[in-house]
Amino acid sequence: MNTKYRKTIVAGNWKMNLLPSDVKNYSAALMKLYGKNHFCEAVVCVPALMAIPMLRALRGSKIAVGVQDVSAEDSGAYTGEISAAMLADAGVKYVIVGHSERRRMHGETNAMIAKKLRQVLAAGMTPILCVGETLEERDGELAEDVVRLQLRSALYGLTGLDMRHVVIAYEPVWAIGTGRTATPAEAQQMCEGIRAAVRKLFGARVARAVTIQYGGSMNPANAAQLLSQPDVDGGLIGGASLDPEKFYQILEAAKE
Ligand code: PGA
Secondary structure, three states: OOOOOOOOEEEEEOOOOOOHHHHHHHHHHHHHHHOOOOOOEEEEEEOHHHHHHHHHHOOOOOOEEEEOOOOOOOOOOOOOOOOHHHHHHHOOOEEEEOOHHHHHHOOOOHHHHHHHHHHHHHOOOEEEEEEOOOHHHHHOOOHHHHHHHHHHHHHOOOOHHHHOOOEEEEOOHHHOOOOOOOOHHHHHHHHHHHHHHHHHHHOHHHHHHOEEEEEOOOOOOOHHHHHOOOOOOEEEEOHHHHOHHHHHHHHHHOOO
């Protein structure tokens, strides 16, 4: 982390877990733990159905609400889709874009992800752009190329001003939900590489200010070490965010 230049953001990603009836207890527990001391920006990314109840439940707290996907289109005949305008109108602040589970299981391409990212920005929300390599790509020494391509195709054509509202999450696919975490050195190396790629596209000032999270089996036991790396500015947390106590412990690890 480097809080002088950029915001530390710790975001939970519930994925397809918990129920609307869990929102009340979860939010109450998290607000009790994280009500007074704010070490960093805390975000809970819930299934879209739970966004409005979560916003209501967290009202008065500084904990932000995000969701996990958005339509690439503005509005119209797109059955089952949810637009960025709908989310923003409801009060949602963050949208995860390009999560590897969506890339892999829902066929999301870099081009679709670029469109979604622009939808989120146009609606005044903050996209959390996920990038990361598979194990085969890492073993084949392609990790940096893959991540650079994901970044370039998502960010190309944006302005430096747009970039003030973009968060990047480095999530090695082999570390997601596997219990196998990248070492702090591995996380640092790639996050540093991501910052260098942003520098090349947008210049040093923008690169210095962009928040880069690490995601992939982050938990209360490994969070402090990962977050102590100079280019790791937060976390995107799946499994461990389902328990408000554990999620809070990770937020606490972001305390300098
Ligand atoms: P995990 O998921 O913490 O359960 O590994 C991280 C993510 O996919 O964002």
